[in-house]
Amino acid sequence: MKVAIVGSGLVGQAWAIVYARGGCQVQMWDGSEQALQTGYEIVKRQIRELQACGLLDNPEDVTGRLQICSSLEDVLDGVDYVQESLPEKVEIKRQIFEQMDTLAPSGVILASSTSSIPASAFTDALAGQNRCLVAHPVNPPYLIPVVEICPAPWTDPDVVLRTRQLMDQIGQKPVTVNEEVEGFVLNRLQGALLREAFRLVERGVVSVEDLDATVKDGLGLRWAFMGPLETIDLNAPGGLKEYCNRYGGMFQRMSLEQTSTEPWSDSLVERLDQERRELLSADELEKRRIWRDQRLMALMRHKRSEAQ
């Protein structure tokens, strides 16, 4: 299986690891030569880090499957599947999908990493629209396996099936989003929690630091190995139905207050950013991202041991 990585930024780099680790030949390209070279070096470094953390035992094989290409034509040459990871702007997606649909061999699946834009918004005019869909990862996909597969109304069902099969083969966890909604499922859930988090901090109900603690030392512990629906199924003696009987009214009353749809104000964003900067200076962000990935690797090792 040969895969094209179109866009070698944050997510394209991570995808390159996922596909190469999964045994695919990987061709990488980016509109910026500098970004391509930088991305390639970062991918090789992250592969070494995965080995150092005991999450990869064949780094040379994985790195050996990577190839950088100097043009969109070259990166699409002879591939079986394309993973696009260009910026989250619909006009950029439209343009690159038009180019890829023209250049990619027929039958090759064209998938977008987009966080929120339904495929129908950028494939409606393509001759090969039925081979296009969304395959949305979570950052970084080589440590967080879920991938949201969201077809456009015109996507061939066999394309969805083949994409799910590919994700299974390379060790990801595909979920199928049956209806095109902005943000698919994961970002709608993430957004609902973030909207309430911002409201609570804005009202002074909780500090930024303590709000995060309610997830990282609370909800997030359970959600690391159970989803929210399994969690509540286990939180009442009789299961989910009894939980809903016990607590459904409480959540419904709260929802009456969770109705604000105003954009996050500049002053609120400034206030949250200031609290975050008091906790972590801007020049420590990259070091903290490395810490995050190391914690995710440790969690991945734990979950792998749990699965055995």
Ligand SMILES: NC(=O)c1ccc[n+]([C@@H]2O[C@H](COP(=O)([O-])OP(=O)(O)OC[C@H]3O[C@@H](n4cnc5c(N)ncnc54)[C@H](O)[C@@H]3O)[C@@H](O)[C@H]2O)c1
């Ligand atoms: N960053 C995340 O956490 C994350 C997670 C999941 C999905 N995504 C999605 O993945 C996509 C990429 O996000 P990212 O964070 O990797 O972005 P990024 O800015 O890190 O990378 C984008 C890359 O595209 C290149 N590029 C820009 N315009 C181009 C063009 N016209 N032609 C060719 N190359 C071009 C840039 O040089 C850059 O290397 C977005 O759709 C985003 O929503 C991001």
Ligand SMILES: O=C(O)[C@@H](O)[C@@H](O)[C@H](O)[C@@H](O)CO
């Ligand atoms: O958090 C993630 O990794 C995903 O939700 C991505 O789609 C993306 O980073 C969004 O959070 C929007 O940035």
